[in-house]
Amino acid sequence: MWFNKKDDSASVSNEYFTEKWVKEWFDSINSSEKYKRAAKHWNSPILLKFEPVPEILREKNSIGFYLDLKYGECLDISYATSQEEDLSQIILTADESTWIRLIEDKKDPTMMIMKKKLSLEKGSIVMLSTQRQAAKALLDTAPTYRDSKQQKEFISEIKEKQEKESKHTSFATIREGLDFESFPMKLFQKAKQYGIWNPSDIDLSRDREDWKQLKEDEKEILIHLSGLFLAGEEAVTIDILPLMQVVASEGRLEEEIYLTSFLWEEAKHTEFFSLFVRDVIGYQPDFEQYHKTHYKTLFYEKLPRDLNQLKLDDTPIAQLKASGTYNMIVEGTLAETGYAAYHKMLTDNDLLPGMQEGIINLKQDESRHIAYGLYLINRLLEENPGYRDEFENHLEELLNDATNIIYEIFEPYEVVPFGLEKEWFLEYALKQFQHRMDKLGY
Numbered sequence: 001m002w003f004n005k006k007d008d009s010a011s012v013s014n015e016y017f018t019e020k021w022v023k024e025w026f027d028s029i030n031s032s033e034k035y036k037r038a039a040k041h042w043n044s045p046i047l048l049k050f051e052p053v054p055e056i057l058r059e060k061n062s063i064g065f066y067l068d069l070k071y072g073e074c075l076d077i078s079y080a081t082s083q084e085e086d087l088s089q090i091i092l093t094a095d096e097s098t099w100i101r102l103i104e105d106k107k108d109p110t111m112m113i114m115k116k117k118l119s120l121e122k123g124s125i126v127m128l129s130t131q132r133q134a135a136k137a138l139l140d141t142a143p144t145y146r147d148s149k150q151q152k153e154f155i156s157e158i159k160e161k162q163e164k165e166s167k168h169t170s171f172a173t174i175r176e177g178l179d180f181e182s183f184p185m186k187l188f189q190k191a192k193q194y195g196i197w198n199p200s201d202i203d204l205s206r207d208r209e210d211w212k213q214l215k216e217d218e219k220e221i222l223i224h225l226s227g228l229f230l231a232g233e234e235a236v237t238i239d240i241l242p243l244m245q246v247v248a249s250e251g252r253l254e255e256e257i258y259l260t261s262f263l264w265e266e267a268k269h270t271e272f273f274s275l276f277v278r279d280v281i282g283y284q285p286d287f288e289q290y291h292k293t294h295y296k297t298l299f300y301e302k303l304p305r306d307l308n309q310l311k312l313d314d315t316p317i318a319q320l321k322a323s324g325t326y327n328m329i330v331e332g333t334l335a336e337t338g339y340a341a342y343h344k345m346l347t348d349n350d351l352l353p354g355m356q357e358g359i360i361n362l363k364q365d366e367s368r369h370i371a372y373g374l375y376l377i378n379r380l381l382e383e384n385p386g387y388r389d390e391f392e393n394h395l396e397e398l399l400n401d402a403t404n405i406i407y408e409i410f411e412p413y414e415v416v417p418f419g420l421e422k423e424w425f426l427e428y429a430l431k432q433f434q435h436r437m438d439k440l441g442y
């Protein structure tokens, strides 16, 4: 991320793919808990093929690496000859610099195949997609060598930054003053006007009565949705912090001021859904059973990953990805679709008025959050137009996760209560996403 990959790869390539490197990789796979977990169902030998064959492999009459993988364990890594092509159930092919970049940038190989950067010479993309985490974890364990001079430069850059941040040299308010006309300050005014609703003031007494009258399957889908929103709101309450830190350290005081209300509102959303559980559902159901594979990928992994990445890397592209995941996908696509589900279930059937009131307030808060996200993304893209494509690719990947989550939600229901339909929600989610993309000029 701080290195110019092309030049870097050329200078370190002689260290990659040596016997020492192979041995290190073998040890690293077998000591990786993450790989062991992700690959527990993987039982296919794989060949990583180099085309054209680089010098280091040519010397050994080899065309790449053959990995004998069995249920989360690597039994052997060897320099492969063409004989291993028959033994391998999966053959992935790329040139040397692509392999190095894949390893150094910790790319997702399945995504790389879809983008045609890596070719799947043998094997099925469907099988690989089901083993996507395993494939990624496998490459993640491969040892990387960075140029030590660049590493030193990077460390001194960090030190310089830390020194700069450990003291104040001036204050915006006594210099040019707050920019009240800026978009973040306008959002902050709105937040103080509309965002001051109190979840614990909402009357849930009729909701409690309504709840008793609901059919079992109607209760079930409401508990299901609550389980997704509870964890979702908690996740965004926690994961906004690294973004706030970056905005503050860049001296963007107006944005930081707005973000105080953002965090406060997410905290209230978390409180609101928790109050509904305590006061209407009346007990703490097993919510975790509703967190299926795709939901977990986004909320347990990608959201915290993309936001916490900012602690290590606050470059514009890292900020774009963080805001893309948080504001465009989690808030702008999924949460919005979830509110539409509540609306369809409750407003159309005149049920749970307290929940309805909360959702209306929440939706209004969220529209400011999304507006801030679009403002931030626009600012970053205007300053760094070169990142437009990479950002778009990132969003496409995450949108794929979001639509999979919607599929996953409806999967267990043969007939969905309240007459909800999966297609309607998928279309709604895609429409929300497209609408925001239009605003960003895509």
Ligand SMILES: [Fe+2]
Residues within 6 Å of the ligand: 233, 236, 265, 266, 269, 366
């Ligand atoms: Fe929220």
Ligand SMILES: [Fe+2]
Residues within 6 Å of the ligand: 236, 266, 331, 365, 366, 369
């Ligand atoms: Fe939000």
